[in-house]
Amino acid sequence: MGVDPNLSANLETFFTMQYPSYELLFCIEDKQDPAVTLVNNLIEKYPKIDASLFIGGTVVGVNPKINNMQAGYEKSKYELIMISDSGIRMKEDTLLDMVQHMKDDIALVHQMPFTCDREGFAATFEKIYFGTYQSRMYLIADLLGAICHTGMSSLIRKSVLEDVGGLKAFGCYLAEDFFLAKAIAETGYKSSISSQPAWQNSGLCDVTNFQLRLTRWAKLRVAMVPHLIILEPLR
Numbered sequence: 001m002g003v004d005p006n007l008s009a010n011l012e013t014f015f016t017m018q019y020p021s022y023e024l025l026f027c028i029e030d031k032q033d034p035a036v037t038l039v040n041n042l043i044e045k046y047p048k049i050d051a052s053l054f055i056g057g058t059v060v061g062v063n064p065k066i067n068n069m070q071a072g073y074e075k076s077k078y079e080l081i082m083i084s085d086s087g088i089r090m091k092e093d094t095l096l097d098m099v100q101h102m103k104d105d106i107a108l109v110h111q112m113p114f115t116c117d118r119e120g121f122a123a124t125f126e127k128i129y130f131g132t133y134q135s136r137m138y139l140i141a142d143l144l145g146a147i148c149h150t151g152m153s154s155l156i157r158k159s160v161l162e163d164v165g166g167l168k169a170f171g172c173y174l175a176e177d178f179f180l181a182k183a184i185a186e187t188g189y190k191s192s193i194s195s196q197p198a199w200q201n202s203g204l205c206d207v208t209n210f211q212l213r214l215t216r217w218a219k220l221r222v223a224m225v226p227h228l229i230i231l232e233p234l235r
Contacts, residue, residue, distance in 0.1 A: 003034045004087065006203035011038065013090040015046040022095065024051040025072035029064070031055045035086070061171020065151075073167045079159060085152040089116055089201040098155045098194045107161075107189035108181060110154040112138050114197035122205045129214075130200075142193055149191060151177030153198035160189055 004010075014024055026039045036055065043051045058070040069083070080099065084090075101109045112135060115127045141148035154177070161167065164183040170176040181191060 003038065004203050006089075006201050007035060007086060008038045008042070010087060010089045010201050012042055012045075014084075015042055015049050015051070016092060017090055017095045018092045019095045019099070022050070023077065024049060025076060026051065026053045027057060027068045027072040028053065028055050029057050029068045058168075060168035061173075063171045063174055063176050066167060066171040066176055070168055070171070076158065079157060080155055081158050081161070082155045083151060083153070087200055087202040088153050089199040091196065091199070094194075094196050095155075097196050101192045101194050102155060102157070103192070105190050106192050107157040107184050107187070108149065108154060108191040109156075109194050110149045110181075110191065111152075111194045111196060111198035113150055113152060114199060116199045116201040118201070118203075118205060120205060122207045122210060125207060126200075126205065126210055129210075139193075147178055147181045147185065149177050149181035150198075151180070152200070155194075156180075156184075157189070160184055160187060163187060 011026075028035055028039070036053070039053050043049075043053065052072070052075065054071040054075070056071065057068040058074075059067050060070050061067065073081070080102065082095065082098070098109045098111070114130050114135070115123070117127075138148050138150075161180075161184070164187060169183075170180050173179045184191065
């Protein structure tokens, strides 16, 4: 068990967001995780920010991410809920930008995956991929009305999420982001892409793990939207 070298810096950007009122709900599965100390240090450093730490999660299905978040979700008090991975870095106006995209007919605002500037071949390789092939695929899928939502950074209307069973309803899926977006679309609400991308900023970066990640994504696309595979060579 270790800590991403960029984790503390990434998490701190959530404390420095410029938005009138928000809460931070950190969810960590294992109480022995070193990230617990990092989060507690940040909560102490920023006492004016409404922040809480939830440890242990709640088992509601096979998806570890949903299990980990469920306890925090149950205590959330605002209508808009942002779900963000720990490797994401926020800008001061990122939350404001996402909220501004949440129009009356929209219930899901998501960010197109991209990366921060990092050193090394693997980091450059990732940035090229997310700035070319992945971004084209993401935007074209959105243009065609296909579900392209990735769950690394998204803003959701809690009332609409509750109408489709709440967060726990997606604990039975490994690709919870796809099925969550699909369920919201079936309610009649739309989704929107934020003007800011999701700034992935993991300090642990190597080509092998990135290739495994792409393979996992490809298998999920084949299983969930096989018709789009035909179009992929054209993108």
